[in-house]
Amino acid sequence: MKPSGSAFDLDATSPEAPSPPETLKEAGLTSTFINDLILKALYLRGTMVGRDLGQFFCLPFKIIREPLKFLKDEKNIEVMGGDLVGEVSYRFSLTDLGRRRAQEAMNMCAYCGPAPVPIEDYVEQTYRQAVTGIRCTPESLAASFSHLVIREEMFNALGPAIVSGRSVFIYGPPGNGKTAMARSIGEFMNQAGGAIYVPHAFMAEGSVITVFDPSLHQVAENVDHGFVDAESSVKRLLNTGAIDSRWVRVRRPVIITGGELTLEMMDLRYNAESKFYQAPIHFKANGGVFLIDDFGRQIVSPKELLNRWILPLEDRHDFLTVASGKKFQVPFEQLIIFSTNIDPKDLVDDAFLRRIRHKVQVHAPTRDVYEKIFHSYAHKLGMQPDPESIDYLYERYYSRGRSPRASDCRDLLEIVQSICRYRRYPVHLSRDLMVEAAASFIAEFN
Numbered sequence: 001m002k003p004s005g006s007a008f009d010l011d012a013t014s015p016e017a018p019s020p021p022e023t024l025k026e027a028g029l030t031s032t033f034i035n036d037l038i039l040k041a042l043y044l045r046g047t048m049v050g051r052d053l054g055q056f057f058c059l060p061f062k063i064i065r066e067p068l069k070f071l072k073d074e075k076n077i078e079v080m081g082g083d084l085v086g087e088v089s090y091r092f093s094l095t096d097l098g099r100r101r102a103q104e105a106m107n108m109c110a111y112c113g114p115a116p117v118p119i120e121d122y123v124e125q126t127y128r129q130a131v132t133g134i135r136c137t138p139e140s141l142a143a144s145f146s147h148l149v150i151r152e153e154m155f156n157a158l159g160p161a162i163v164s165g166r167s168v169f170i171y172g173p174p175g176n177g178k179t180a181m182a183r184s185i186g187e188f189m190n191q192a193g194g195a196i197y198v199p200h201a202f203m204a205e206g207s208v209i210t211v212f213d214p215s216l217h218q219v220a221e222n223v224d225h226g227f228v229d230a231e232s233s234v235k236r237l238l239n240t241g242a243i244d245s246r247w248v249r250v251r252r253p254v255i256i257t258g259g260e261l262t263l264e265m266m267d268l269r270y271n272a273e274s275k276f277y278q279a280p281i282h283f284k285a286n287g288g289v290f291l292i293d294d295f296g297r298q299i300v301s302p303k304e305l306l307n308r309w310i311l312p313l314e315d316r317h318d319f320l321t322v323a324s325g326k327k328f329q330v331p332f333e334q335l336i337i338f339s340t341n342i343d344p345k346d347l348v349d350d351a352f353l354r355r356i357r358h359k360v361q362v363h364a365p366t367r368d369v370y371e372k373i374f375h376s377y378a379h380k381l382g383m384q385p386d387p388e389s390i391d392y393l394y395e396r397y398y399s400r401g402r403s404p405r406a407s408d409c410r411d412l413l414e415i416v417q418s419i420c421r422y423r424r425y426p427v428h429l430s431r432d433l434m435v436e437a438a439a440s441f442i443a444e445f446n
Contacts, residue, residue, distance in 0.1 A: 015129035018197055018244040022336045024063055028118030028203065034067045036105035039076060039094065040112040043102035047093040049078055054088075058114040058200065058245035059424060061088050068092065076101055110274035111208045114200035114246050115160075117330060122202040122211075125247070126331040129196040129287050132165035134189060144188035148180060149372045154360060158185065161335075162359035167313055168337045169353070171344055172362030175405030178339040180258070181362075182291040185335065186254030189288060193317065195220040196287040197247040201276075205326045208276040209268065216284050217250040253288035257281060259297045266308060268320050276320070285334045293338040295347070306355070309336075314353050364403045367394065374409040381417050382427055389434035395434075412437050 021027035024034060041056055050068065063086060076098030079309045080091040094102060141159055156390070161168045162185060164365075170178045183362060198217055201210045243249075257265075259282075269278040282290050296302050312318045312332035319327045344353060359371035365373065375385040393412075398404045413429070414438035420427045 008118060015125075015133075015194070015196060017249070018117075019065065020060055020242050020244045020245050022060075024066075027059065027063055027115065028121060029115060031067060031070070033203075034064060034115070034118060035071060036102075037112065037115065038064065038067055038071060038092075039098055039102035040105050042077065042092060042094045043099060043106065044112055047091050050088045050090050050092065053092065056113075071098065091237070109208060109276055111201070111210075111276040113389070116203045116208050117199045117246050118200035119202050119204040119330075119362070122199055123329075123331055125197055125199075126286050126333050130165065130331075130333040131189070131193070131252075131289075131335050132163075132333075134162070134165075134193040136162045136188070136192065140192050141188055144184045144191065145181075148177060148184060149365075149369055149376065150177065150181070151363075151369070154362065157358070157360045162188070164333055164357060165333075166357035167345055167355070168335065168358045168360060169344065169356045170337060170339045170360045170362060172341070173364050173403055173405070174341045175407035176362050176364060177406050178206070178292055178362050179291070182289060182293075182337050182339060185337070186252070187288045189252040189254070189335075193252045193287075195249045197243075198250050198253075198254055198284075198287075199247050201246075204320075204328045205322050205324070207322050209279050209320075210211055210276065211279045211284060212248045212250075213284055216255055216281075217248065218254055220236075220249045220251055226436040247415070253285050254280060254291070255285040256291045256293055259299075261292060261298050261300070261305070263300050263304060263308060268322065270323055280320070280333070282336075283318070283320070283330065285336075285410050286331055287333060287336050289337060291337045291339060293339045295338040296342040303352070306348060306352045310355060330348070365406050367404075370406070370409070373406050374413070377409045377413050378429060381413055383413065383416070383429040385429065386429040386434070388431040392431050392434055393438060396438065402442065410443075413442055415441055 013171045024031060024206070024242075037057060038053065040405060041053060045056075048056070050061060050064075055062055057064065068077070068087070072079065072092075074097075075091050075095055078095055093254075121257065136159055136264060138156070141155075158168075158181065170181065172178065197214050200212045201208050203209075261297060266282055268280060269422045270276075271278070292305075295305075298305065313336070316332050317329050318332045320330055321327045340347065344359070371390055374390055378385050393404075416429055416433045417427055419425075419433060419436060
């Protein structure tokens, strides 16, 4: 999910930004690594201007000045031209010797992009922007749930779960808003928790692990990430009033996975050809929400999944393993939500349930709640509420054994809308149209 934007002041609630490094040592990089990174960039992208190299690596130019001089002295690169601004405007290109060395570097590790941050910096920043630091009150939480119709006792149970930052187990029959509630929690975190900082990549045990994922992380608005206006570029090059551009400022992530979740997805993903790693899916949710939807319907058993998470759930840290077999510790700073349609007693035993701190049961809507949801969605589609349509649904289905679902309102009314559009009727609601929509939607088998 990519949460929608809001007028909320992200800067006022965001954690402290990582400051830009002054030296290669402060950047947590070795001269060998940055030399190879420069060679790979020139190998893949051709001739590049000095300032463009700095922006490509998300580093101040002064950090790569000495490596460029070293590579030039070693006859790995050559200067193809420039202007009076100085080295920052020089155009650099590989020599034949540099091309061979770049190929060797590519064979060792093909990563070429923003310079990684050291694992120590990632750990420190992640704890600085932990979910447990978000202030949550009934008033502030209500705004993110205003579009939902839920019982007050259920709403009041979610607040303490968010404040604790611990795991939440949401269970109940399908179609009654479990996923919608998790998304609303994510929306609240976006507003109340402000933006957080995620690195493009970090270094651990000599390996590069990529973290920022544009398909999962929503970049916060009006943020300078390295490819912006001239004034910001100059500030970055001069290293004044800037943040460390190796970090991306994003809204707190809300990552949803379902039946496709496997144990392998929770380990580092190693690309044997490129020889670097991609962080596991739950790791990318640090600072936000990780929702396991349809828990119990994965190929892997619930017991195996929870066994994998016993330590992270208790101690708020996890361990990742690189190909050499070395392990390193990483934060597990996220609100993890298990959502299921299955009775918890049929999934796991009491010992496992004890480790899931909060349990919230979602019931099928009562008739008054159902009517509120139905009327709300009818207005959204431009229809006037029709009590006879609801009377029909209860007479024909809900009073005869079918449990009402909150999602029925949306699904049935959208079918009515489709019928009207197909027949070129003005979009409206009637008992007859609801009869037709229900016959299409609610399959009855002999």
